[in-house]
Amino acid sequence: MIHNFDTNKWESEYWHPAVTTDAVVFGFDGENLNILLVERGIEPYKGTWALPGGFITESDESAECAVYRELHEETNVEGIYLEELQTFSKIGRDPRERVITIAFFALVVKDNYEIKAGDDAKNAQWFLVDELPPLAFDHNEIISIAIERLRQRIHFEPIGFHLLAKEFTMPQLQNIYIAILNPPLNDSRVRDRRNFPKKMLKLGYIKETGKKVTGNPYRSPKLYTFDEEAYKTAKQNGVKLEF
Amino acid sequence: MIHNFDTNKWESEYWHPAVTTDAVVFGFDGENLNILLVERGIEPYKGTWALPGGFITESDESAECAVYRELHEETNVEGIYLEELQTFSKIGRDPRERVITIAFFALVVKDNYEIKAGDDAKNAQWFLVDELPPLAFDHNEIISIAIERLRQRIHFEPIGFHLLAKEFTMPQLQNIYIAILNPPLNDSRVRDRRNFPKKMLKLGYIKETGKKVTGNPYRSPKLYTFDEEAYKTAKQNGVKLEF
DNA sequence: CCAAAAGTGTTTCCGATACACCCATGA
DNA sequence: TCATGGGTGTATCGGAAACACTTTTGG
Numbered sequence: 001m002i003h004n005f006d007t008n009k010w011e012s013e014y015w016h017p018a019v020t021t022d023a024v025v026f027g028f029d030g031e032n033l034n035i036l037l038v039e040r041g042i043e044p045y046k047g048t049w050a051l052p053g054g055f056i057t058e059s060d061e062s063a064e065c066a067v068y069r070e071l072h073e074e075t076n077v078e079g080i081y082l083e084e085l086q087t088f089s090k091i092g093r094d095p096r097e098r099v100i101t102i103a104f105f106a107l108v109v110k111d112n113y114e115i116k117a118g119d120d121a122k123n124a125q126w127f128l129v130d131e132l133p134p135l136a137f138d139h140n141e142i143i144s145i146a147i148e149r150l151r152q153r154i155h156f157e158p159i160g161f162h163l164l165a166k167e168f169t170m171p172q173l174q175n176i177y178i179a180i181l182n183p184p185l186n187d188s189r190v191r192d193r194r195n196f197p198k199k200m201l202k203l204g205y206i207k208e209t210g211k212k213v214t215g216n217p218y219r220s221p222k223l224y225t226f227d228e229e230a231y232k233t234a235k236q237n238g239v240k241l242e243f
Numbered sequence: 244m245i246h247n248f249d250t251n252k253w254e255s256e257y258w259h260p261a262v263t264t265d266a267v268v269f270g271f272d273g274e275n276l277n278i279l280l281v282e283r284g285i286e287p288y289k290g291t292w293a294l295p296g297g298f299i300t301e302s303d304e305s306a307e308c309a310v311y312r313e314l315h316e317e318t319n320v321e322g323i324y325l326e327e328l329q330t331f332s333k334i335g336r337d338p339r340e341r342v343i344t345i346a347f348f349a350l351v352v353k354d355n356y357e358i359k360a361g362d363d364a365k366n367a368q369w370f371l372v373d374e375l376p377p378l379a380f381d382h383n384e385i386i387s388i389a390i391e392r393l394r395q396r397i398h399f400e401p402i403g404f405h406l407l408a409k410e411f412t413m414p415q416l417q418n419i420y421i422a423i424l425n426p427p428l429n430d431s432r433v434r435d436r437r438n439f440p441k442k443m444l445k446l447g448y449i450k451e452t453g454k455k456v457t458g459n460p461y462r463s464p465k466l467y468t469f470d471e472e473a474y475k476t477a478k479q480n481g482v483k484l485e486f
Numbered sequence: 487c488c489a490a491a492a493g494t495g496t497t498t499c500c501g502a503t504a505c506a507c508c509c510a511t512g513a
Numbered sequence: 514t515c516a517t518g519g520g521t522g523t524a525t526c527g528g529a530a531a532c533a534c535t536t537t538t539g540g
Contacts, residue, residue: 014298016259019343055257059341063332087330087345089306098302100262102330102343156395171519188504194521195503202501212510218517219510414492431530437494438530445528461491462537 018094020101021067022053022139024085024146025077026129027110028163030172033129033179034110035143038074038121044095045136047122051143052077053101054120063102071106073119081162082106085146093138105146107162129179147180154180155243158205161226167209169221170197177243203241205231260332261342264310265296265382267328267389268320269372270353271406273415276372276422277353278386281317281364287338288379290365294386295320296344297363306345314349316362324405325349328389336381348389350405372422390423397423398486401448404469410452412464413440420486446484448474 025036037049054070056063064082072078085103093099110126117124127133129147132140153159160176161168174196183190190196200206205227212220234241268279280292297313299306307325315321328346336342353369360367370376372390375383396402403419404411417439426433433439443449448470455463477484 014261014300015302016261017299017302018257018259019262056260057257059258059260060334062334063330063343084329086327087306089345091303091305100306100343100345102332152399169519189502192504193519194505197520199502215512216510216518217512219519221519412492431532435531436492437532440493442529458539459491459537460539461489462493464492 017089018097018099019056019063020054020099021056021063021070022051022101022103022142023067023071023082024051024103024105024143025071025075025080025108026106026146026150026163027108027113027126028176028179029110031175031179033163033176034126035129035132036075036077036115037125037127037133037135038117039123040136041120041122048136049127049133050136051103051139052121052124053103064104067102067104070119074117074121075113075124076116076118077108077113080106080108085142085149088138088142090138101142103142103146105149107159109163109165112165150180156241158203158226158231158241167211167223167225169213169223170200171221173200173206173224199243203243204234204239205241261337261340262299262306263297263342263344264299264306264313265294265344265346265385266310266314266325267294267346267348267386268314268318268323268351269349269389269393269406270351270356270369271419271422272353273407274418274422276406276419277369278372278375279318279320279358280368280370280376280378281360282366283379284363284365291379292370292376293379294346294382295364295367296346307347310345310347313362317360317364318356318367319359319361320351320356323349323351328385328392331381331385333381344385346385346389348392350402352406352408355408393423399484401446401469401474401484410454410466410468412456412466413443414464416443416449416467442486446486447477447482448484 027034027036036052038052040046040048040050052071052074053067054074056066061069067082068078082104083106085105087100087102089100091098093101115124115126132143135143150159154177160173163176164172174190174193177190177196181190185191188195189199206224207227207230209223209225211223213223214220270277270279279295281295283289283291283293295314295317296310297317299309310325311321325347326349328348330343330345332343334341336344358367358369375386378386393402397420403416406419407415417433417436420433420439424433428434431438432442449467450470450473452466452468454466456466457463
C-alpha cells in the first residue's frame with residue numbers, strides 16, 4: 001500500500017476518481033408514475049436518454065448541490081425533495097474514465113414543473129416508468145434500484161405526499177400506492193376503495209379540508225391535506241405508521 | 244488540488260475528489276452488539292478511534308474491493324457480508340482535503356475473527372455499540388446511520404443470521420432483535436420468550452437441528468439453523484417475511 | 487436441592503379483510 | 514337519464530398479544 005504524502009502533510013497523493021451525481025426524479029400525475037430523463041447532447045451516448053446529472057465540478061460543491069445544479073441546468077426542475085439512493089462505482093461503467101456516481105432519487109408533483117432542456121441536454125421529458133426508452137450507462141440499473149427503494153420506503157414513510165399537491169383526493173393517494181406497489185388486482189388492502197381510506201385515515205396525519213374537487217362529470221371527490229404536525233408528533237411518540 | 248488531464252479526449256477535465264471507503268462492522272457475541280474500530284496510527288486524528296477504511300488507491304479498484312482490502316489490512320477481518328450504507332460528501336469532513344467517503348456496513352459473528360491491528364491502524368478492537376469512544380472525522384454520524392439502517396432492515400430481511408454461527412439458539416436470535424430494536428421492557432412481541440419463537444418459526448425458514456447446546460449449568464437450549472432454500476422460495480412466492 | 491435459564495399452550499381481543507349499494511355530477 | 518367515478522358500513526376471521534408454570538442441568 002502506498003503511503004506517500006507530499007510536502008503539504010495534509011494533501012494525499014492517492015489516485016482521485018471523477019465523481020458525478022445523477023437524479024432519478026419520480027413525477028406523479030394523479031394516475032401514473034413517471035421518470036424524468038434527458039437526451040444527451042454530448043458524447044458519450046450522445047442522443048441516448050439518460051438520467052439528469054453530471055460532474056461535481058468544484059472542490060467546494062457538495063454532492064447535493066451538484067445534483068440540484070445539474071437538474072436545474074438540464075431540466076429546469078428545482079427545489080425538490082432529494083434523497084441519496086446509492087453510489088455506483090463499478091469499473092467500466094463510463095467509457096471515458098473511471099467514474100463514481102452518487103445517485104439520488106427525488107419525488108415531485110409532475111405538473112408543477114415546466115420541463116425545459118438545457119446545458120448538455122438536447123431534450124428533456126417525462127416517461128412512464130413502464131415505458132422507458134433505452135438508457136445510457138448503467139442508468140437502467142440505477143432506476144431499478146430507485147424503484148425498489150421507493151417500494152420499500154412507502155411502507156414506512158409518507159413519501160406519497162411529495163408526489164401530490166398540497167390538497168389531494170383519496171383516489172389520487174391510492175393510485176400512488178397502486179403505481180408503486182403494483183399489487184395483484186385482488187389485493188383488497190391496497191385496491192379496495194373502502195379499505196384504503198380507512199387505513200390511511202387511521203394513521204392520523206391526513207385531514208379533510210372540507211373542500212371538494214369541482215368540474216368533474218361525476219361525483220366530486222373530497223380534498224385532503226397532509227398534517228405534518230400530527231405526523232411529527234406521532235413519529236416522536238413511536239406510533240407505528242406503517243402502511 | 245490536483246488537476247492532471249491527459250490528451251485522451253475521453254478524459255474529463257473536471258475536478259476530481261479523493262474517495263475513501265469506511266466499514267461499520269457489527270459483531271454479535273450472543274448477547275450484545277459490537278462495532279469494530281481501529282486506533283489511527285497516522286495523522287490526522289492520530290491516536291483517535293475510527294472506522295476501518297481508507298482511500299481507493301487504484302483506478303481499477305471498485306469501492307467494494309477497497310473496503311475489503313482496507314478491512315483486512317487494518318483488522319484482519321475478511322470474507323464478510325458487506326452492503327453499501329451511504330456516501331458522505333459534506334465539505335470539510337476531512338481536514339486534509341475534500342474527501343468523499345463511501346460507507347459500508349457489515350454483519351459478522353464476532354468470535355469468528357481474531358482481530359489484529361495492521362497497516363495504518365495502531366490498534367483494533369470491538370466496542371459495545373453503547374460504549375463507543377470518541378471518534379475521528381464524522382464517524383459518529385456514519386455509525387448512527389448504520390444503526391438506523393440495521394434497525395429498518397431487520398424488519399424485512401433475515402439479517403440476524405449473518406450475526407450468528409450456522410447453528411444458534413432461539414435466545415441468541417432473540418437477543419439480536421432486542422439489541423438492534425431496543426424495545427421497551429414490556430414489549431412482549433420481542434421480549435416474550437413464548438411469543439418470539441412462535442413468530443420466528445412461523446416465518447418458515449428456521450429449522451431445528453435436533454441438537455442441543457451442552458455444558459451449561461442449566462437447561463440446554465435447542466439449536467436451530469437458517470434454511471436458506473426455504474427462505475428463497477418464500478421470498479420468490481411473495482410470502483410476507485416481515486418481523 | 488438450589489440457581490439459572492429454557493421450553494411450552496391457551497385465551498382474548500383487536501384489527502385486517504372481504505364485501506355491495508347508493509350518491510354526486512356533468513353531459 | 515345515463516355514464517362515470519366516489520363515498521360509505523358491517524360482519525367475520527385470523528393473528529397478535531398477554532399471560533405462568535414446568536423442565537433441564539450443573540454445582
